[in-house]
Amino acid sequence: MYTAKTHTTGGREDGASPNSDGRLGVELSLPDAARIGANPEQLFAPDCSACHESAIGLAVRRRKITLPVDLAIDAEVDLHLAEGDYLLSARLNIRLPAIKREVAQTLKDEAHQNCPHSQATRGSLDIAIDLV
Known part of the structure; x- marks a missing residue:
């Protein structure tokens, strides 16, 4: 593509x-x-959040519900040094206003499974994804 x-x-x-x-x-x-x-972590944060937001959009379209116009994701990427090795961790805080909590949870989980960036980093990046 x-x-x-x-x-x-x-x-x-x-x-x-x-x-x-x-x-x-x-x-x-x-x-x-x-x-x-910019540093690489600053570049990785919008990469993670933009891809994840697109995956939420796909999950929403599959369910034929309306994507909230004020959907937003705040991303934080941390660079760690542990035992001489550099590691990354990330947090995505997702706002899905006007979507019932149970539906928002399902959308969040489906997006994490289908997001290409989540798939690429699965098992190698400690990531916390929360609804706020």
Whole structure:
């Protein structure tokens, strides 16, 4: 369906990662660095939440219910250092207003099963997904 392409140089400390169609050019830097730029965790957070929100949309359409216009997902991605290894964890806080709690729970669970990013990280990323 689609292939995203980037060319990254310099890594997280002082890198750049433009994509092939020119729509996105990211300057990279360490958290709290003087250099302006994003770090990989800041890029991963919208990646997780946007993909998950699309998966919720698919679950909603399958049930022929109306997607709330104020559906929102707040994402937090943590970088950890444990025993010399770097690890990620994430939290997604989902707002599904005007949807009954039981239905929202079902949509959340189905989205987590069907989201391509959830599938790709299953077993390797500690992720908490909650309804708020």
